[in-house]
Amino acid sequence: MYTFDYARPESLKDVATALRKQGEAKLLAGGQSLVQALRLRLAHPPALVDLQAIPELRGIAVANNVVSVGAMTRHAEVAASREIQRAIPALAKLAAGIGDRQVRNQGTIGGSLANADPGADYPAAVLGLGANIVTNKREIPADKFFLGLFETALKPGELIVRVDFPLPLRAGYAKFRNPASRFALVGVFVCDTTSGVRVAVTGAGPCVFRAKRMEKVLAKDFTPQAVEKIVLPAEGLNTDIHAQADYRAHLVTVMAQRAVEAAAKL
Amino acid sequence: MTTPLALKVNGNAVSVQVEPRTLLVQLLRETLRLTGTHVGCDTGQCGACTVHLDGRAVKSCTMLAVQAAGCEITTIEGVAAPSGDLHPMQAAFKEHHGLQCGFCTPGMVMNAIDLARSKADLSEAEVRGGLDGNLCRCTGYQNIVKAVLAGAAAMRS
Numbered sequence: 552m553y554t555f556d557y558a559r560p561e562s563l564k565d566v567a568t569a570l571r572k573q574g575e576a577k578l579l580a581g582g583q584s585l586v587q588a589l590r591l592r593l594a595h596p597p598a599l600v601d602l603q604a605i606p607e608l609r610g611i612a613v614a615n616n617v618v619s620v621g622a623m624t625r626h627a628e629v630a631a632s633r634e635i636q637r638a639i640p641a642l643a644k645l646a647a648g649i650g651d652r653q654v655r656n657q658g659t660i661g662g663s664l665a666n667a668d669p670g671a672d673y674p675a676a677v678l679g680l681g682a683n684i685v686t687n688k689r690e691i692p693a694d695k696f697f698l699g700l701f702e703t704a705l706k707p708g709e710l711i712v713r714v715d716f717p718l719p720l721r722a723g724y725a726k727f728r729n730p731a732s733r734f735a736l737v738g739v740f741v742c743d744t745t746s747g748v749r750v751a752v753t754g755a756g757p758c759v760f761r762a763k764r765m766e767k768v769l770a771k772d773f774t775p776q777a778v779e780k781i782v783l784p785a786e787g788l789n790t791d792i793h794a795q796a797d798y799r800a801h802l803v804t805v806m807a808q809r810a811v812e813a814a815a816k817l
Numbered sequence: 818m819t820t821p822l823a824l825k826v827n828g829n830a831v832s833v834q835v836e837p838r839t840l841l842v843q844l845l846r847e848t849l850r851l852t853g854t855h856v857g858c859d860t861g862q863c864g865a866c867t868v869h870l871d872g873r874a875v876k877s878c879t880m881l882a883v884q885a886a887g888c889e890i891t892t893i894e895g896v897a898a899p900s901g902d903l904h905p906m907q908a909a910f911k912e913h914h915g916l917q918c919g920f921c922t923p924g925m926v927m928n929a930i931d932l933a934r935s936k937a938d939l940s941e942a943e944v945r946g947g948l949d950g951n952l953c954r955c956t957g958y959q960n961i962v963k964a965v966l967a968g969a970a971a972m973r974s
């Protein structure tokens with residue numbers, strides 16, 4: 552690991568000041584991805600700005616049909632939240648399936664979204680539910696947030712403050728997890744709303760994306776059978792040591808069926 | 818460049834100078850000589866380094882020591898009674914042969930204690946799922962699961 556400076560500001564204003572002083576500084580949330588990247592020297596920022604002492608970034612609130620989750624809320628807190636279990640059970644279940652207990656005890660939703668790992672779980676819920684990402688500068692709709700492999704719409708100096716999830720009619724998530732890393736080999740989040748169905752796929756492409764053909768058929772017939780025959784073209788999907796593109800395409804169909812089944816049960 | 822760091826480890830106040838890049842596990846093992854916390858991998862996957870950070874099981878190789886400033890850390894050295902009597906979870910691992918070489922054991926025990934506190938009446942499936950973040954290369958897990966179930970029951974009584 553290369554050396555770096557460390558700061559733990561106590562307000563959003565002080566974070567902004569720290570980032571202005573040190574343009575190349577990186578924000579530190581739980582460290583579950585960033586510390587690994589530092590150890591591998593994939594990241595070598597001159598300074599880290601730790602977000603753990605900022606009260607505005609914490610907490611879960613449900614009001615006016617919106618579930619708000621602070622950026623520094625840990626996966627374990629989302630999984631255990633009675634309010635989220637009641638309002639969007641699929642979201643609590645997704646959080647309970649991230650990594651392992653120790654990772655869930657330390658990793659945060661803000662860190663997961665900013666990191667935009669191609670196999671991360673939260674992006675599927677954020678895009679599937681059509682959430683809004685609230686930063687210290689603006690609100691970014693999920694459809695405009697994920698731009699590519701580890702790439703988001705966040706600008707330098709911008710940080711996620713919270714995520715606002717609109718309440719769905721019903722939603723479900725199914726993930727085929729990589730048995731070693733626990734990340735999604737493929738994960739599909741389906742969400743039924745008054746304005747239509749949304750289907751978000753993670754793990755299969757460079758970043759999370761919507762499966763519009765599945766959305767169309769599910770809007771008419773919200774059953775696992777409706778998507779049974781829809782297979783995404785393998786072209787453009789990820790191929791790596793864990794799975795080939797055509798196998799991932801197959802998994803999308805299977806996970807979509809399971810996600811619809813899970814949603815229908817609630 | 819070093820920075821001052823104050824935290825509590827196993828109930829004792831610790832005040833040291835560290836480089837911000839020091840991992841929590843390095844502070845514990847190399848500076849404080851608490852070598853019960855093990856390092857089994859380079860990727861945050863084996864769980865041998867599990868300690869409690871304000872009561873929550875975390876991987877001490879996947880966080881910086883400075884992140885724990887002002888916090889309370891408990892390591893495997895801090896769970897037995899002052900008299901030397903083993904913690905009920907440690908005793909259960911001994912009783913049920915929950916270890917062979919013992920390398921994974923400190924992390925297993927620390928995670929298991931937190932798991933047992935998180936929920937009463939754990940099922941076998943919940944114990945297996947709860948141990949997702951701890952790898953053992955020796956036992957095949959059967960006796961570890963037995964030990965955790967027994968240890969959790971002993972902690973409740």
Ligand SMILES: Cc1cc2nc3c(=O)[nH]c(=O)nc-3n(C[C@H](O)[C@H](O)[C@H](O)COP(=O)(O)OP(=O)(O)OC[C@H]3O[C@@H](n4cnc5c(N)ncnc54)[C@H](O)[C@@H]3O)c2cc1C
Pocket residue numbers: 577578579580581582583584585586602622623648649650651654657658659660661662663665666668670671672673705709710711712732733734735860861862879
């Ligand atoms: C063994 C292991 C297994 C895992 N398995 C899974 C899994 O199954 N599914 C899954 O989804 N994830 C998994 N993860 C990743 C985990 O969920 C991380 O918690 C997450 O990716 C990063 O969150 P963090 O809070 O630790 O962020 P950090 O590692 O601290 O930061 C990650 C990045 O986000 C930036 N950042 C952090 N907070 C903000 C903010 N508020 N605003 C803007 N930028 C910010 C940082 O600068 C950094 O670039 C796993 C990790 C490990 C170590």
Ligand code: FES
Pocket residue numbers: 855856857858859860861862863864865866867876877878879
């Ligand atoms: S040493 Fe393997 S997870 Fe920490």
Ligand code: FES
Pocket residue numbers: 915916917918919920921922952953954955956
């Ligand atoms: S007892 Fe040897 S690794 Fe678990």
